[in-house]
Amino acid sequence: DIQMTQSPSSLSASVGGRVTITCRASQSINNYLNWYQQRPGKAPKLLIYAATSLQSGVPSRFSGSGSGSGTDFTLTISSLQAEDFANYYCQQSYTTPWTFGQGTKVQIK
Amino acid sequence: QVQLQESGPGLVKPSQTLSLTCTVSGDSISSGGYYWSWIRQHPGKGLEWIGYIYYSGDIYYNPSVKSRVSISVDTSKSQFSLRLSSVTAADTAVYYCARTLGPGNGIDVWGQGTTVTVSS
Numbered sequence: 222d223i224q225m226t227q228s229p230s231s232l233s234a235s236v237g238g239r240v241t242i243t244c245r246a247s248q249s250i251n252n253y254l255n256w257y258q259q260r261p262g263k264a265p266k267l268l269i270y271a272a273t274s275l276q277s278g279v280p281s282r283f284s285g286s287g288s289g290s291g292t293d294f295t296l297t298i299s300s301l302q303a304e305d306f307a308n309y310y311c312q313q314s315y316t317t318p319w320t321f322g323q324g325t326k327v328q329i330k
Numbered sequence: 331q332v333q334l335q336e337s338g339p340g341l342v343k344p345s346q347t348l349s350l351t352c353t354v355s356g357d358s359i360s361s362g363g364y365y366w367s368w369i370r371q372h373p374g375k376g377l378e379w380i381g382y383i384y385y386s387g388d389i390y391y392n393p394s395v396k397s398r399v400s401i402s403v404d405t406s407k408s409q410f411s412l413r414l415s416s417v418t419a420a421d422t423a424v425y426y427c428a429r430t431l432g433p434g435n436g437i438d439v440w441g442q443g444t445t446v447t448v449s450s
Contacts, residue, residue: 222393255436264426264443265377270436310377314433318392321377 223247223313227322233330240298242325244311249291253315256285256296259308259324268309269296301327332356334427334441342421342448348414352427352441353407360385360405365430367437368401368412370423378423382430383410417448 224247234240244254252272257265267276269285272294282299298305306329311322338350352366359366367382381391383401391399395414403410414421425446429439 253433257437264440265437266440267436267438270438271434276436276438312377312437314430314436317390318394319379319433321379323376 222318223250223316223320225311225313225320225322227309227311227325229325230323231326231328233328234301235330236301236303238301238330240301240305240327242296242309242311242327244294244296244322246292246294246313246315250313250315251291252287253313254285254287254294255312255314256283257310257312258305259310261307265310298327332429332439334429334439336425336427336441336444338444338446340445340447342417342446343450344418344448345416348412348417348421348446348448350412350425350427350444350446351409352411353409354429355408358405359403359408359410363431365432366401366403366410367428367430369426369428369437371426371443372420372423380412380414419448422446422448 226245228243254272256269259265268279268283272287273285284297287294309325333355335353342348364385365382368380371377381401383389398415400413424443426443427441428437430437
């Protein structure tokens with residue numbers, strides 16, 4: 222299985238601040254990398270697919286990038302809003318079994 | 331818009347079979363190109379993809395549960411189902427049904443999730 226490792230596991234940030242979460246795959250996954258937001262008690266919500274594509278309806282303060290290596294990816298929230306405090310997960314869909322990172326908790330500073 | 335809704339028992343005894351159903355509304359489950367998945371989340375933990383059934387009928391299971399799992403579809407009822415046999419406390423989780431257009435598209439529609447507890 223492809224292992225997905227997120228860092229950090231948690232972070233504290235202020236409203237209006239910039240947040241960066243990284244995700245590393247144990248092997249190249251090309252750009253088959255997706256990002257999700259999960260609020261407490263809710264189902265995950267797709268934010269970014271194919272590493273850089275913004276899902277319809279998702280605010281433009283969310284963006285995704287890849288390093289070009291096929292293993293390192295980043296989710297950036299450019300100006301954190303109150304509703305963005307949540308858990309974030311990356312997921313590879315390059316090969317089955319599709320696997321998720323362990324999550325990053327974004328907390329209020 | 332497409333909506334998914336899980337249903338099934340919230341409590342299952344150890345060694346028994348967990349059975350859940352996902353009802354799809356707002357679209358045909360047999361419309362082209364979609365993968366219909368089951369995903370679970372252990373309490374306070376991350377997400378684990380269990381498997382999918384493709385609109386064509388192809389099925390794939392995560393090797394971690396392959397010997398115990400079965401996913402099927404009933405197009406007449408617009409439902410797909412999960413059966414997980416010989417459950418233990420380790421199968422206690424929130425179970426989600428979900429939809430994706432394919433590997434390059436992410437999982438764009440999720441059910442609200444249903445909590446299943448394995449306990450005697």
